[in-house]
Amino acid sequence: MTGRDLIIIASSNSQIGGGHLSRQLVLADEALRRGWEVSLIGHMRAHEMTLLRGRGIEYFAVSDHRSLAEHLIAIQSISQKIRNGILVIDNYELLEPFTQMRDELGLPQVHFEDGGGFENLADVIVNSGLSNSENFEIANIPSERCSFSIVGPQAAMIRSDLKTIKKARRLISDNPHDLLGYVNFGLSNKRKLLNIIFSQLESLNNFGWTVVEGIPDSNLKRVCRSEGGGKRATVPMKRVMLSADFAIGGGGLSAYERAYVGIPSVTVVLSDNQRGIAKILQQAGAAITLDTRWTTESDLLAGALEQLGDPEIRAQMSQAGKTAVDGLGAGRVMNQIERL
Template sequence: MKIAIRVDCSNEIGMGHIMRCLAIAKKLSSHGHDVLFIGNDIPSTFVEKIISAGCKAESFSLSLDEHNNSNLKHSNWLKGGAYFDALETSKVITKHFNIADWLIVDHYGIDIEWEHRLRACVKNIAVIDDLADREHDADLLLDQNIYDGWLNKYKNLTPNHCELLIGSSYILLRDEFISLSPVPINKKPRDLIIFMGGGDEFNYTGQLLELLIESDNRYQLKVDVIIGPINSHKDNVESLMKSLPHGRLFVNPTNMAELYLDSKLAIGAPGGSTWERCRLGVPSVLVAIADNQVRVGRFLDKEGVAWLTCSVKEAITRYYEVSHDIALLHEYSYRAQCYVDGKGVERFISLLEKGTRECLVEN
């Protein structure tokens, strides 16, 4: 099959969208499919990752359209507006494929208007979403998050024939988080790991470190910190890490799953990395940094899978409250593992490989 993926990555958007698309693309490529990433100024770091996965990438460059009259909450993520972005995307697809079998869209700034414009050069459209806040012209829609009542909500936002894949059965994980097994809490050498997303636009990482530095056990604390390659606060984080003698900083590590397994507890945002930690059985203190993350965090807190907090100060307080209770951490670790079986990518790809829009309608 010929498959195009429309996704963006920036300090504002973060890395989560492109990383979960990479998980899909790598598996598609291994199945012999031709995969093309299309984006607005894809960072070179991610172009390299795309090529390493056996896929192709092509960028165009559109600047923010001040006259964009879209009422979408994330319309500013689609810099050129729906018309010009759809035009550029269509050109790239036509250049490489003429007509694509599937177009996968993972972008909060894209809705039915944009998708309509792409129908001329694609046979089928699959949308990956987390928000359920806009209409889609899609044949298949995936939302890996767990919300009560969202199946019906998406039914009102998609065509009748659209196949809806909702919930934890469709969590999209990279192979590195599937191939490793959880480690018992009492056998982990590190106390804490912090990852606040690949972009971390407002430097929550730095704020957390400042609070840890003020604590009495800063000289004993074995903390690992991960930041992404597009993090603009790297210098600040590096400076703060000097005050934690047993701290380690990792920038865009290739062994992220192994680093998670080393730590008894994590502090992070309730985004895609939450499901990675669940798969590996790493208990998490969550700091919600976006509206849709609050919904995920509340659900996981209620289910006893993670602790949701509303500020970095509250997160550090909660960390110290639970970090020495090994029995409690074991309970949270076990419950977290139960939510993610690691087969979401396979399930998604099996539906893509059914082939045609007509096949999906029949189901």
């Protein structure tokens, strides 16, 4: 390896979802574009490893995303070949132990956190679940905590293909009986939640919803029409996002992606670390937020979906999302990394 090197720790599986790996691949692409060498340490399944093809990323596999020992072995192997390494940690289980080993490792650290606060010491902290105004003033963060922080939508990592989709999206339909929507919770196994959502969609007889259900482990989605006998077909996700009038999904990275391309959304909070992003997007007017405990109450979910049947509300939410998320997060993070 030559020049500067980025060592990224991130994994992807059904337990932790795919958001950590997804945003780190965006960061890796930006680093590679700037001439950096990139190594990735993590645990992923075979089909997820196809995401690394052709990217120029050196991959070091571990058997358990929580194993500090395995990650340290990989770091030691990489460190023997580099002189100017930066360690990027996008793994909640390992933030604290790597903080404690900061001096021993001798590598500047960039931490990706979500929600809560700045729990650990790092040179750069990236937290997409915090907003400047509500949680802290950047100027008041003690210098010993971090050199720089990037928070909220400014920290959102947006894939390059979504930038193409944003430009190509058609005008929002003003016909409430001809709406295209999709339901997608990524790699998370949310079968019970999906069944509740589908039952609510089917109960809205005055709407002709088309629903796209996210299938874990696949880049294809299944289309289900609530009218017309439940016809199903498979379509590429990119095609759905080009024409979707609404979406229902989790409050992680995908929530920022939907806002960026201008898709009005019902954001379902699946875990505590998603509450920050969901709140930020709701306050921006880009999404309607529901807690998972609410999904068993038909009137709340149905009410949110009926709001999306109003073309004026959808248009306002679409513009609010595009205004809130500019898609430049990876560049901001790399700018700070290059200052270390």
